[in-house]
Amino acid sequence: MAKKTRSRVVATAVVTGVIGVGLALSSGAADASGGVAAWSSVPAVTDARGVTAPNVLSPGLTEHPVAQGSLRLENPTDQVPYYGYLGDGTLLPDPGIKQAPGVKIEAGKTEPDKNTYLRLSGQHGADASYSYGTHFLFQGHEGGEAGYITRVNLDADQAHRVTLLATKETDGTSIPAIDGSTWDPWAKRLLFTSEEGTAGAVLQATPDINSKVQDISFVTGRAGYEGIQNDSAGNLWMAEDSGGATVATKTKIPNSFVYRLIPYDKHDLTKGGRLQALQVVSRRSGSPIAFQNVDGAHPTGGAFTDDEKDLTNYGPALTTHWVTIHDTKTDTSGKAFDANALAKAAKATPFKRTENGQFRPGTDFREFYFDATGDTNTTSTANDGYGGWGTLYKLTQSDPRSDDGKLSVFYAGDKAHTGIDNVTFLDRTHVAFVEDASDTVHTQRGALDSGYVFATTTDYSRGAQPVRFLAEGRDPSATLDNMLSSVNGGIQNDGDNEITGIHVSDGDPGTHGILGAKVPRLFRDGWRLFWTQQHGDNTTWEITPDDK
Template sequence: MSAWQKSGWVGTTVTLVGAALAAGSFSGASTVQGSFGNVASANPRTGVQNNVLSAGLTQTSVAWGSLPLTNPDTANGVTYYGYDTANGGSLTQDAHEAYKTEPDKNVYLVLNGHHYLYQGHETGPRGYVTRIDLDQTDPAKRVSLVSDVDAAGAALPTFDGITWDPFSQQLLLTAEAKAPKGGVWGVTLDADGNPTTGAAVALPALGSGGLEGIQNDADGNVWLVEDIGGANVAGANGKKPNSYVYRFVPVDKADLTKGGALQALQVARADGSPVTASQLSANPSDQVITDLHTYGSTFATTWVTVHDGTAAFDATGAAATAGATPFKRPENGVFRPGTAFGEFYFTETGDTSATSTLPGAFGAVFRLVQSSPSAATGTLSPAWVGDVTHTGFDNIAFAGSDQLLVVEDAGDALHQQRNALDSGYVVDLRGSDNKAKKVTRFLAEGRDASALFDATTNPGYNDGDNEITGIHVSDGDPTVAGILGAKTPKLTDGSWRTFWTQQHGDNVTWEVSVAGGRHGDEDHSGKS
C-alpha cells in the first residue's frame, strides 16, 4: 500500500456524493450550462475527512507528494514532487519530517501531442517548477523537474502563481513575498514542452511584491494580483488593505525582459476622488470599504502607472505612492469567456477571522468591466460578497460563460472558529447584480492523515489542514487563442480538463471529470 493510501484515502478514482448533475449538461452551446449540483455542507474540522464532490463528478489523483522526480537535484534535496529532503527527514508523519513543498497553481498544456500539467512549489527551503506527464501510466516516471535555479545557478524563491504566456513562449511564475524577494520569473519551453535551458529568468520590470495571481490577456498584457496582509488594526481582529491589482504593458510582448509599464488599479469615490492607501490606512473602517462590498454598487476605475522601464522596484510601495487602491488580500483573477477580455474577475481573501469587526472582513469576488483589456478606464462592482461561512476566497476558474468556480483558503484558525474545512463553490453569474448570486458547493474538502498530523504536532515548518488551490479549467491550447477567457469551456467534449491541488498533507493533485466526459472513465493514477 502506498503512503497515500495509508493516510486514510481509499481507492484510486473516488466517486463522490451530492446533488445530481446531469451528464453532458456542460454543453457550451449557450450561456446556460447547467449546475455542478450541491454538496450540503463543509466537512467539520475533526479527524480525517474524505473529500466530497457533487454527484456526477469523479476525481483521480495525477500526482502526490511522495512521487520521485525523474531528474532530481539530489544535492539540494529537490527529489520528490511534494517534499524537499534537504534536512534528511522522512516523507511524512515524523517529528523531523521533510519539508513540504506545496505544489500550487496548475497550468495544463498540450504540446506536440503531449499532455502536461505544470506547477510551481510554494514552500520549503527553495522553490522549483515541476511537470506532470499526464500520458505516463507509471507514477514513478510521471513527474520531472523543470527548474530550481535562476540564470546564475542560484536557488529560486518559492512560487505560488503560474500561467502560460503564448507570446513569449514561457511559463510565468510569481513569488509571493514582500519586496525585494517577491516578483515574476519566466521559464521558456520548447515546442515539446521541455525547458530550453532549465533556468528561470527574473523579470524585474513586472515589479517586486507579494504577487500571486498572474494572467495574460489577448493584447499581450500581463495581469497580476497581489496578496500581502496589511498592518493589524488594534481591537478589530483584522488588517488594513495593503495589496493591489496590476497590469503590465510590455514594450515587446514576445520579450518581457525589454521592460514596460506596470500599472495599478485605482478606484474612485462617488465624488471622483481616488481611494488611496493613505486614506484606508488612516481609517480602515472607511465607508467606501463597506460600499465596495455592497451588492448593486459600481465604482469608476482607472489604471495609474507606478513604474516604467526595466529596473527592479518595490511594486507595493510604488502603487501606494501613485495613489492606487489597496484591497484586503486579493489573490487570483481570470477573464470571463465570451467578453473579449472585457470582464476580469478577481478574488479577495479578507481577514480570515470570524471575529473581525472591519468592513470587508470576509472578502469578495470583484468584477472589473472594461471596453477592452488595454482600456485605461472601467467599472468595478462586487459579484459575490463573502460572509463567515464563505470566505478566504483564493483560486478562481470559469467552467462556462456563467459558471465561476471559487475555492477557499480559510486557514487553520478560521477552520477552528467555524468548525468547517474549506469548500469549492460555483457562482452562477446570471441575474441581477443588485442581489446575491446563486452559489452552490461543489467540493467539501477533507483532511488527510498527514495534514491532521501537521495541524496537531507539526515541527513548525510545515502547514496544517489541507487547502484547496490550483482550480484550473483548460483545453491545453498553447496558442494565443487558448489564453484563459478566449474560449468557453465545454467540460464534456473530451478536450477540456479540470484540475485542483489539495495542498498540505499528502499534497495530491486531482483531475476532476464530469459524467459523460472522455476523462471520466480513465484512471491515470497508477495506484493499486
C-alpha cells in the same frame, strides 16, 4: 495563498504503492449530466479535530490523482526527491526525533500551487529514449525552503510521471517560493509569481527539462504577486496578496493592488514596459480611494472608511482608471523596484489581499473577475460591512487596453464563504472560486474549505448563494500535521489541506488559447478540470464525469 495553515497525508503511499492507482487518465469525453448549471450543492466537511475525511464532489463528478507528494521525481535531487516533499526528513514523522522548535521531525512539504495545463509537442525528460506525450500540467512550489518547478507528464507512466524542470534561475540564484502561474503564448514562456512582498518576483521559464528561468522583476517590479493572466493584447494582469498592518480586532488594513503590465514587445518581456495599478474613484468625494496608513490621525488606516464600505458591499459601480507607476523607458537602470510602494505613491486603490482573477469567456476580454480574500478570521471586526469576509469583484472595460472602467461587487463574502483564493471559468456564465480559509477559520466555523460555482447571470445582492461543488476533506497526513502543530511550538509544515490550483483549460498553447479567449466546453473537446489539495499529501487531482 494565505500563509501558514498547517497539514499532512500521502506518505503512506510510498509503502503501500497506492500512488499509482488512477494515474493513467483519459481526457474525459463525456459530460456531467445536465452540464455545470445542473451541478448541485454538497454539505461542507465538518472540522472535527483529529478526524480525517474524504473530499466530496457534486453528484455526477469524480476525481483521480494525477500526482501526489510522495511520488518520486524521474530526476530527483538530494534536496528535491519527491513531487511535494523535500529531502530534509522522513515522509512521516520520525518517533525517534524529539519534537522541539526548529527540529524537523518530518520532511518539508513544498505545496505544489497553481496549475497550468498545456498541450505541447517535442517535450523531453530525464530519459532520452522515452516518449513523454503531449499533455502536461505545470506547477511552481510555494512551501518549504526550496522553490522549484515541476511538470506532470499526464501521458506518462509512473516512473516518468513528474519531471523536475528547475531549482535555479539561469544566473544560479535559487528559485523563490512560487505561487501563481500562466502560459504567455507570445513570449512562449511559463510565467510564475512569488508572493514574497518586497522580495517577490515574476519569473519566466521555458517549459522543457533544464528550464531556463529568469527573474523579470526589473520590468514587473517586486510585490506579493499571486494571480497572473494575459489579455488578448498581450498585457499581463497581476493580483497582489500583501496583508497590511493589523488593527482593531484581527482586521488588516487594505494593502494589495491589482496591476497591469503593458509590454513594449509582447514577444520578449525583457524589453520592458509600463506597469500600471488600478485606481478606484470614491463616489462620495470624487477622489481616488488611496492607501491610508495607520497613524495618530487614522488609528485604523483605511480599514473602516466609508470608501472601504462602498468598495466591499453591493451598490453602484465605481469608476476606475489605470495609473502608470513605472516605465522602463524612464527608469533605464535595469533594476527591480518596489511596485507596492509605487502604487501607493500614485494613489492606486488597495484591496484586502487580492489573490487571483480571470477574464470571462465570450466578452472579448471586457470583463475581469477577481477576488480579495479578506481577513480570514471570524473575529475580525471588519467582517460585517468592511470586507473582512472577502469580496468577489467584476471589472468592466470597453477594451482590455482601455485606461477606464467600472468596478462592482459581484459577491460579498460571509462566514460560510470566506478566504476565497483561486478562480477558473467553467463555461461562459459559470465561474468557480475556491477557499483557502485557514486552519483558524476551519476551527471557528467548524467546517473545512469548499469550492463554489457562481453564475455571472445571478444577482447575489438579493440573497442567492453559490453551489458548493467541492467540499474538501482532510487527508491523514494533514490531520497528523494539524495535531502536531500544537505540540511544543509546532512543526514547519502547515496543517489542514487547502484548495488551490483550480484550473479549466483545453491546453491550447497558442494566442487563441489564453484563458478567456474561448468558451470552455468542460469535459468535451479536450477541456479538462484540475485542482490541488495542498498540504498533507499534496495531491493534484483531475475532476471528470462519474461514469457510474
